[in-house]
Amino acid sequence: MTNESNLKIENVVASTKLAEEFDLNLIVEKFQTAEYNKQKFPGLVYRVSDPKAAFLVFTSGKVVCTGAKNVADVHTVIGNMAKKLNGIGIKTIENPDIAVQNIVASADLKAVLNLNAIAIGLGLENIEYEPEQFPGLVYRISDPKVVVLIFSSGKLVVTGGKTPEDCARGVEVVREQLDNMGLL
Amino acid sequence: RLRKWQRRIRVSNATERNLAFALSELDRMASALGLPRTVRETASVIYRKAVDKNLIRGRSIEGVAAAALYAACRQCGVPRTLDEVEEVSRVSRKEIGRTYRFISRELSLKLMPTSPIDYVPRFCSGLNLKGEVQSKSVEILRQASEKELTSGRGPTGVAAAAIYIASILCGERRTQREVADVAGVTEVTIRNRYKELAEELDIEIIL
């Protein structure tokens, strides 16, 4: 009964190392849409639309990729990025280790929720709920290690997970706890 | 040996000096916000507990004092918004909120989110509205809470909308702008909230 998590992955953040070092000044002049202001931020910003994503490229050769909708897309976009760099005469590491650092997902419990009751039910010391500042209740779960934002509409945002499974489990933990307290 | 004593005296002096500064800051801010003595005392108790637990390390005295006052207002049932506390302190709302979360957790204050009802007396007196309107506002807010119209909404906005409706029902109408000004929200927010309350609670507003 119950459930398949109508989980939707919204954003995947990953990091990797594509070279021992990068000449960001060379990359900014070759990539027309790249942005680079060293005093503002040490990384070069580069957006791609293939699969949509944004890169932060550093002089150390390390790269951060954000905005991808899939874990698979992350590999695709990073592969494309390496080829573009090669095309500009920059050599890159062959099979870079790509580490997913964070996944943001949304879900829907399809029920109107009483956040005050949930705050008490989950324990005031385990949650943060300040409607004056933000409409969502913040619930930090240790296993899986994710943070879930719970809204009165029943919609959820899960973040902090490293795999889609972490996010799915986080949703189930919340669903189960609310159900057990009769708040669903 | 003498040096050890001198160091202790110095530390003691510094500690006392800091505490005196913090307490004077609490007093200054409390006065600026027109808070009663009980709230100032509650705030100083919270601040002293924070000192005893070494929670000031890495934080400014001003920030902890402002957060303690913010917490004390809520604990005493006479909440001020982070914006109001920010106005009388010299730290940003962001830092007051961050420090509040920290001391709240470390001191296990376990405060429930602010209730819109707690804002009614202050807002109503600011609008020169009598007890009848206050009672009506509270009644509306209790119904709103039962019908789940307050979760996730800003407490001041919901309170303002309830007061706006109550003032009309009691024949002592205040404009959205007047209510918005005392509540510190925009007219758009009052409009959004009062429309929702009127519709869901079947209240007819005739202007």
Place this chain on the structure above:
DNA sequence: GCTTTAAAAAGTAATGT
């Protein structure tokens, strides 16, 4: 702690017509 990136949730805010 901050800076920058991406994305969702829902409320509130600022600005523009």
Place this chain on the structure above:
DNA sequence: ACATTACTTTATAAAGC
């Protein structure tokens, strides 16, 4: 009055201040 844009919260890596 209504629309659009923008900011609030969460996590996360990166290099440097």
